[in-house]
Amino acid sequence: MYSHAPWAQQPPPIPPAPGTAGSYSPYQAPAYHTVQVRQSFNQAPMAYAPYVQQQPPPPPATSPEEPKKKMTWPEPVRDYVRRSFDPNNLYADVDRSDMEKKLKQTISTATDNHTIDTIDWASLPLPQQMIRTERTRLSWQRESVNMHLNGNGHNDLSTSKKRKSQDIGGGDDENSSSTSTPPWRNTNSRNGLEDRVSFQSPAKDRFEKHQQPFQEDKASKFQKNLEKRQRRFDGGYKSTYKQSPSPEPTSGPVVGTCQVLEKKYFRLTSAPIPSQVRPESILRQTLELLKKKWKKEGNYSYICDQFKSMRQDLTVQRIKNDFTITVYEIHARIALEKGDLGEYNQCQTQLRALYAQIPGGNPVEFKAYRILYFIHTSNRTALNDMLADLTTAEKEAQAIKHALDVRSALALGNYHRFFRLYLDVPNMGAYLMDMFVVRERLAALSNMCKAYKPDVSLRFITEELGFESDADAAQFIYDYNGQTLLEEREEGIRVLTGKAGTTFEAAKAAAFKKVDIKGQI
Incomplete structure (x- = not known):
């Protein structure tokens, strides 16, 4: 046995000294010299290297593997996955592999953040919709950066103009090429006036070359600020409409084929799909259903969501008729009743345009509401402009006459008359007067x-x-x-x-x- 073998961990027993009882002291000096094992191949070889190489590494400590628990997804998540792969929801420009990758990323992020049970999976955009939104956002960012750079005197400005002129059929002539030189440029003057007026001088070229890194830093800073602004707006999936294209396709209005009466409102992030848009005949049935539910249940959050969905279906199909006016009027009245000025103003703005295009509806009623609203907001300029547009017949109408009397009483400081008018308001004007x-x-x-x-x-x-x-x-x-x-x-x-x-x-x-x-x- 070799005394210097590297695997020798225990010293050999030392024979007892003569005359002893056969035991020995553990503190006696060993009868061999220990040698350090080579730690790397850069060291000089030792005589015991073959033994080191032949020694197998110790097996790693193993522990019995715990059986993997089977992950069970909540029902909303499974429904979300089913809707993602529904043929009616697939897009031709989104690959299935990209969609699966986005779906896996969304579910994994929710699992890691422990929000899988708190996310509203029913209203969460589908993975293919997220991909489209991201594409639109990136395109919008690139356009914004280009516009910013071009607006700061970047040399791409002239290039983009030339590209536009070529696209519309101009600039194809050989003499109009960017590399051609105008005849007056071929003069023999060494310091011609045109050098200082129409062309960049060498000194200016050097200056712009010196300034280019600063312009790039400015563009990079602008890009970072733009990304910060996008992240601030994209907290959740509620503000994707800010980068979405127009909900109406340029080729013409959508003709809906959806037969479902009740449908949640979703902000459009791409061109609408006909199978998800209800035609006017179905929307008329939906309106009757919603009127009955409002009288019976009075659930404003549900009714408001359904009316916004109806208005969206009317908009993408470009339906503007007496039925459109009825939808906006009913929604405005319900919003007034609940004090929702935001939704009321949206409806009032659309009604103002519809009344100017289509005969019908109740324009006198809503003009009276506008007068009371301007009194509430103390917007005297808008109020005076509106009064100037009123006809003699409209001023004699009961609702508008009452609103004008309210304005007169406040202008004169006649609070006695004002509160008499407050106790006798036609239509739903009392809800607006309650606000002031x-x-x-x-x-x-x-x-x-x-x-x-x-x-x-x-x-x-x-x-x-x-x-x-x-x-x-x-x-x-x-x-x-x-x-x-x-x-x-x-x-x-x-x-x-x-x-x-x-x-x-x-x-x-x-x-x-x-x-x-x-x-x-």
Whole structure:
């Protein structure tokens, strides 16, 4: 046995000294010299190298493998996968391999982030739609960068202009080539005026060459800012419409073939598919169904989503008739009832254009709403423009006449007449007046505290300011820190107007300082 064998881990037993009991001390010096094993091939070879090479590596420690658990996807995820591969949802310009890769990436990301159970898979865009959106976004970014560079004097500007002129049939003549030189350029003047006017001088070439890195840095910075802006807008999948093309194809309107009455609203990220658009006959049935559901259930979030989907189907098919007006009018009234000024303004804007093109509908009713809305927003310029467009017959109509009386009462400071008009509003104008009646009550109460001293009855304020009961009037005073202004006496509750001071004046100033506008017409 070799004493220097590298695998020798334990020293051989040392024989006991003569006369001992046969045991030995473990601290006695070993009878061999240890040798370090070569760590790399760069070291000098040793005599025991063959033994090192023949020694097999120790087997790795193995542990019994745990059985893999079978992943079970939630039902919404499985439905999402089924819809992704539905032939009706496939796009010819999106490869199946790209779609599968995007689908796997989406599900894996949701699994890793532990959001697979919280994502609304029913409204999440399909993978093929995501791919189209990304393509559109990248194309839009490239165009934006090119426009930015060209707008800063980049040399590509002249190239793009030439390409355009060639595309429309111009610039094919040999004399108009970019490499040809005009006859007046062939002069013998060494310092001709045209060198300084029409052509770049060598000094200018050197300057632009020196400036080119700075232009590239500027373009790179612009690109980074653009990507940041895109990421901010793309939190979720709600803002993809900002990069989407026009929902209407250039070849003509879509003719829908979908026969489903109820359909969720989705923002279009590409040209609409006829199989997902309902024709007018189906939309008429949908409208009747929605009117019944609104009366029975009153679920505004559902009704609003369904009406937006109907409006989208009408838009992509370019349907503009009396039925289109009816859809927008009903949706506007429901939005008014729920105080949704954003949806109301969208409908009102479309109705204004439809009334100018198509006879029918209720233009007088919605013109009265516009007057009240401009009073609410204190938009005097738009209000004056609208009043100038009213005909004599429209001014005599009940709804418009009432709205004009409201405007006149506020202009004259006649709060008594204003609240009489507030209690008798035609159609659904009361919902709009509710939006600015609080500030007008504060203004009227501020004036009453200056005119009626030392006190007035609570009943007088109830009648003058159009409250439904004395309790509502008292609560209104309480809400604006007027607890100390109410005093109960034998003849009833009195409001101490003489002690009001600047209480309601400050509340009035704050109310007129800011108007909450959720949407503009």
